[in-house]
Amino acid sequence: MTGNDKDFFKTFLLTLIAFIILISCLIYMGEVSAAEVEVYGYSTSVVSGWVIVNNTFINHCPLCLANNSLVVGLKRDDEITCSYCGADYSFDGYDKMYSPRARLIEKEEI
Ligand SMILES: [Zn+2]
Numbered sequence: 001m002t003g004n005d006k007d008f009f010k011t012f013l014l015t016l017i018a019f020i021i022l023i024s025c026l027i028y029m030g031e032v033s034a035a036e037v038e039v040y041g042y043s044t045s046v047v048s049g050w051v052i053v054n055n056t057f058i059n060h061c062p063l064c065l066a067n068n069s070l071v072v073g074l075k076r077d078d079e080i081t082c083s084y085c086g087a088d089y090s091f092d093g094y095d096k097m098y099s100p101r102a103r104l105i106e107k108e109e110i
Contacts, residue, residue, distance in 0.1 A: 011072075014034060014106055022035060035059035035080075036056050036057065036058060036107055037057045037058075037070045037080055038055070038056045038082065039055055039056075039057070039072060040053070040054045040082065040091075041053070041077075041078055041091050042091065043090045043092035044090045045090030045092050045094040045100065046094075046098060046099075046100070047092060047094060048090070048094070053092050055091060055092065055106060056106065056108075057070070057080070057093055057106055057107065058105040061084060061087060062095075063075075063087045063101060063102065064082060064084050064087070066085065070089070075088065078091060079091075081092075082103070087102075089103075092107075
Protein backbone atom coordinates (compact mmCIF):
# COMPACT_ATOMS: atom_id res chain seq x y z
CA MET A 1 0.00 0.00 0.00
CA THR A 2 1.43 3.36 -0.95
CA GLY A 3 0.88 6.58 1.01
CA ASN A 4 -1.69 7.74 -1.52
CA ASP A 5 -3.70 4.55 -1.13
CA LYS A 6 -3.74 4.96 2.64
CA ASP A 7 -4.95 8.55 2.37
CA PHE A 8 -7.66 7.50 -0.02
CA PHE A 9 -8.74 4.73 2.34
CA LYS A 10 -8.79 7.12 5.31
CA THR A 11 -10.88 9.67 3.41
CA PHE A 12 -13.22 6.94 2.27
CA LEU A 13 -13.67 5.66 5.83
CA LEU A 14 -14.28 9.13 7.25
CA THR A 15 -16.83 9.87 4.52
CA LEU A 16 -18.55 6.58 5.24
CA ILE A 17 -18.71 7.28 8.98
CA ALA A 18 -20.01 10.82 8.39
CA PHE A 19 -22.64 9.40 6.05
CA ILE A 20 -23.78 6.80 8.60
CA ILE A 21 -24.05 9.47 11.33
CA LEU A 22 -26.07 11.70 8.99
CA ILE A 23 -28.49 8.89 8.10
CA SER A 24 -28.88 7.95 11.80
CA CYS A 25 -29.71 11.57 12.63
CA LEU A 26 -32.31 11.71 9.88
CA ILE A 27 -33.96 8.48 11.07
CA TYR A 28 -33.89 9.70 14.69
CA MET A 29 -35.44 13.03 13.75
CA GLY A 30 -38.14 11.24 11.79
CA GLU A 31 -39.06 9.22 14.86
CA VAL A 32 -39.12 12.21 17.16
CA SER A 33 -41.27 14.28 14.83
CA ALA A 34 -43.74 11.44 14.18
CA ALA A 35 -46.89 13.49 14.20
CA GLU A 36 -49.66 13.08 16.68
CA VAL A 37 -53.24 14.27 16.71
CA GLU A 38 -54.42 15.74 19.97
CA VAL A 39 -58.11 16.31 20.42
CA TYR A 40 -60.33 17.64 23.15
CA GLY A 41 -64.05 17.94 22.71
CA TYR A 42 -67.25 16.05 22.14
CA SER A 43 -67.09 12.58 20.73
CA THR A 44 -69.71 12.04 18.05
CA SER A 45 -69.35 8.33 17.32
CA VAL A 46 -71.99 5.66 17.85
CA VAL A 47 -69.59 3.90 20.24
CA SER A 48 -68.95 6.56 22.91
CA GLY A 49 -71.91 8.79 22.23
CA TRP A 50 -71.96 12.47 23.12
CA VAL A 51 -69.22 12.69 25.75
CA ILE A 52 -66.24 14.98 26.15
CA VAL A 53 -62.99 13.18 25.43
CA ASN A 54 -59.33 14.14 25.53
CA ASN A 55 -57.16 11.89 23.37
CA THR A 56 -53.80 11.83 21.64
CA PHE A 57 -53.65 9.62 18.59
CA ILE A 58 -50.81 8.53 16.37
CA ASN A 59 -51.15 10.33 13.04
CA HIS A 60 -51.78 7.16 11.10
CA CYS A 61 -54.96 6.26 9.24
CA PRO A 62 -55.90 2.62 10.03
CA LEU A 63 -58.10 2.39 6.93
CA CYS A 64 -55.72 3.49 4.14
CA LEU A 65 -52.52 3.12 6.25
CA ALA A 66 -51.30 6.61 5.33
CA ASN A 67 -49.04 8.41 7.80
CA ASN A 68 -49.44 12.04 8.84
CA SER A 69 -52.67 12.33 6.84
CA LEU A 70 -55.04 13.04 9.74
CA VAL A 71 -56.32 16.58 10.09
CA VAL A 72 -58.72 17.97 12.66
CA GLY A 73 -61.47 20.21 11.35
CA LEU A 74 -60.97 19.56 7.64
CA LYS A 75 -64.71 18.96 7.18
CA ARG A 76 -66.14 19.55 10.65
CA ASP A 77 -64.62 21.02 13.80
CA ASP A 78 -65.50 17.91 15.81
CA GLU A 79 -64.01 15.42 13.39
CA ILE A 80 -60.60 14.03 12.48
CA THR A 81 -60.45 13.53 8.73
CA CYS A 82 -57.91 11.57 6.73
CA SER A 83 -56.77 13.92 3.98
CA TYR A 84 -55.68 10.92 1.95
CA CYS A 85 -58.73 8.63 1.85
CA GLY A 86 -61.38 10.94 3.31
CA ALA A 87 -62.28 8.72 6.27
CA ASP A 88 -63.83 10.60 9.19
CA TYR A 89 -63.09 9.80 12.81
CA SER A 90 -64.78 10.90 15.99
CA PHE A 91 -62.69 12.40 18.80
CA ASP A 92 -62.82 9.02 20.57
CA GLY A 93 -60.92 7.63 17.57
CA TYR A 94 -63.69 5.55 16.04
CA ASP A 95 -64.43 5.64 12.34
CA LYS A 96 -67.68 7.53 11.87
CA MET A 97 -69.69 4.74 10.32
CA TYR A 98 -72.76 3.25 11.92
CA SER A 99 -70.59 0.22 12.53
CA PRO A 100 -67.02 1.61 12.86
CA ARG A 101 -64.52 -0.07 10.54
CA ALA A 102 -61.46 0.97 12.54
CA ARG A 103 -60.16 3.02 15.42
CA LEU A 104 -57.20 5.38 15.53
CA ILE A 105 -54.22 4.23 17.59
CA GLU A 106 -53.90 6.01 20.89
CA LYS A 107 -50.40 7.21 21.74
CA GLU A 108 -50.43 5.52 25.15
CA GLU A 109 -51.16 2.14 23.56
CA ILE A 110 -47.76 1.98 21.86
ZN1 LIG B 1 -56.99 7.31 5.30
